[in-house]
Amino acid sequence: MLVNSSLLFKKAQKEHFAIPSANFVDMEGIKNHVQCAEEMGLPLIIAIAESHLGDNINLEDAALVGRKYAKEASVPIVLHLDHGESVETCKKAIDLGFTSVMIDASTKSFEENVATTREVVEYAHARGVVVEAEIGHVASNFNMNDTEALYTTAEEAAEFAKQSGCDSLAISIGTAHGVYKAKAIPEISFEALASIREATDVPLVLHGGSGSGDENLNRCAREGICKVNVYTDLYLAALEESQTVKGTGAADYIALVAALKKGMNDCLKHYYKVFETKN
Numbered sequence: 677m678l679v680n681s682s683l684l685f686k687k688a689q690k691e692h693f694a695i696p697s698a699n700f701v702d703m704e705g706i707k708n709h710v711q712c713a714e715e716m717g718l719p720l721i722i723a724i725a726e727s728h729l730g731d732n733i734n735l736e737d738a739a740l741v742g743r744k745y746a747k748e749a750s751v752p753i754v755l756h757l758d759h760g761e762s763v764e765t766c767k768k769a770i771d772l773g774f775t776s777v778m779i780d781a782s783t784k785s786f787e788e789n790v791a792t793t794r795e796v797v798e799y800a801h802a803r804g805v806v807v808e809a810e811i812g813h814v815a816s817n818f819n820m821n822d823t824e825a826l827y828t829t830a831e832e833a834a835e836f837a838k839q840s841g842c843d844s845l846a847i848s849i850g851t852a853h854g855v856y857k858a859k860a861i862p863e864i865s866f867e868a869l870a871s872i873r874e875a876t877d878v879p880l881v882l883h884g885g886s887g888s889g890d891e892n893l894n895r896c897a898r899e900g901i902c903k904v905n906v907y908t909d910l911y912l913a914a915l916e917e918s919q920t921v922k923g924t925g926a927a928d929y930i931a932l933v934a935a936l937k938k939g940m941n942d943c944l945k946h947y948y949k950v951f952e953t954k955n
C-alpha cells in the first residue's frame with residue numbers, strides 16, 4: 677500500500693527502530709526494492725534523488741511506476757523525492773503523487789532554509805504529503821566541491837523544526853554520502869544525536885548510510901534515528917554480484933539482471949536487520 681511516512685515514523689520513534697530509505701535510479705530498482713520489502717514483510721521508503729533524474733528515469737516515470745508497485749504491495753511503501761533542489765521540483769513531485777518529498781536547502785542560510793522549507797510544507801500539507809528538510813549539512817564524497825560537513829546543533833534543529841513545520845529532519849552527525857575516503861568507518865557523534873533528540877520531537881533521519889558501519893547504524897536506529905538512507909552500498913552490492921555472470925549469450929543478460937537484483941536485495945535485507953525494522 678502507498679502511504680506517507682507519518683505513522684511509520686511515529687512507530688519507529690516509539691519502538692526505537694529505523695526504516696530503510698532505498699534509493700533507486702531506474703524503474704527496475706523500484707520493482708526490486710518493493711519486492712524485497714514484500715519478501716521481508718516490512719515497510720520501505722523508496723526514493724529517487726533529483727540528481728538521478730534523467731535518461732534512465734524522469735519524475736513522471738518514477739511517479740507512475742512507483743505508485744503502481746507501492747499500491748499493489750502488501751506492505752506500506754512511501755514514494756519519496758530525495759534531495760529536492762527547488763520548490764518547483766517538490767511541487768511537481770507532489771502533483772504527480774509522491775507521498776513524501778525532501779527539500780534540501782541545507783547549503784542556504786538558516787533563514788532561507790526555513791522560508792524555502794515552509795513554502796514546500798504549506799503546499800505539501802494541503803495535499804496530504806509530508807516534507808523532510810535538512811539542517812546542518814551532510815557532506816558528499818561524490819561531489820568534490822561539496823566535502824564540507826556542517827554538524828547539526830540541538831538548538832538549531834529544534835528552532836528549525838519549529839519554524840519550518842517540517843515532518844522529519846535530516847541531521848548531520850558524522851556520516852557522508854558515498855564511499856568514505858580511505859574506506860574508514862566514520863565516527864558518529866552519539867552525543868549530538870542524544871542532545872538533538874532531547875531538544876525536539878520531530879522524527880530524525882540520517883543520510884549517507886552506506887559504509888557507515890553496522891554497529892554505528894544499529895545504535896543510531898536504537899537511539900533516535902527513524903530512517904536511514906542507503907544508496908551506494910545497494911548499487912555496489914549489485915555490481916559485485918553481477919561479476920558472477922560471465923557468459924555472453926542472450927540468456928546471460930537475464931542472468932545478469934537477476935544477479936544485479938540479488939546483490940541489491942541481499943544488501944537491503946542486511947540493512948533491515950541492522951536497523952531492526954519492525955512491521
Ligand code: 13P
Nearest residue numbers: 854883884886905907908
Ligand atoms: P549513501 O550513498 O552514502 O548510502 O547515501 C545515500 C543518501 O543519503 C541518499 O540521500
